[in-house]
Amino acid sequence: MQIDVTINNKQISLTVDFNEFLADSLRKHGFSSVRKGCDTSCCGLCSVWIDGKPTLSCSVLAFRVAGKNITTIEGVETEAEAFAQILAAEGAEQCGFCSPGFIMTVLALKNEIPNPTEEQIIHYLTGNLCRCTGYMGQLRAVKTYLGVNT
Ligand code: FES
Ligand code: FES
Numbered sequence: 015m016q017i018d019v020t021i022n023n024k025q026i027s028l029t030v031d032f033n034e035f036l037a038d039s040l041r042k043h044g045f046s047s048v049r050k051g052c053d054t055s056c057c058g059l060c061s062v063w064i065d066g067k068p069t070l071s072c073s074v075l076a077f078r079v080a081g082k083n084i085t086t087i088e089g090v091e092t093e094a095e096a097f098a099q100i101l102a103a104e105g106a107e108q109c110g111f112c113s114p115g116f117i118m119t120v121l122a123l124k125n126e127i128p129n130p131t132e133e134q135i136i137h138y139l140t141g142n143l144c145r146c147t148g149y150m151g152q153l154r155a156v157k158t159y160l161g162v163n164t
Pocket of ligand 1: 054061
């Protein structure tokens with residue numbers, strides 16, 4: 015079937031199967047920043063924004079986003095780069111596999127909760143897993159990026 019969506023501020027017509035998930039549709043249409051790690055709503059790698067809200071694209075049927083606004087990391091390059099530089103400065107740069115989803119969640123947190131507590135940051139990022147490094151450097155970077163001192 016054919017659906018019309020806005021992806022990164024561009025109107026796009028997508029051809030999707032009735033049982034296809036959004037993560038697969040986005041990758042099929044060239045948005046290769048969208049990764050998949052688990053396919054079971056556990057890892058957060060596939061996070062994109064739907065109408066500004068971070069959402070696991072591996073768990074949303076593509077036809078359900080008809081008429082909506084999708085944002086991938088390609089659509090927020092400047093903000094993503096600013097945060098990535100802080101991550102690197104904290105020695106917490108992540109692999110290309112988990113970074114896009116993690117960064118999309120951090121940028122959404124910035125938009126959604128002004129001046130969050132450490133507890134709120136940890137809670138907000140609970141769904142984004144890393145299988146290889148850890149979380150303390152990332153937490154430092156998120157706090158620096160958000161200007162949080164707690
Ligand atoms: S691939 Fe979507 S949450 Fe893991
Ligand atoms: S999974 Fe990417 S840095 Fe751990």
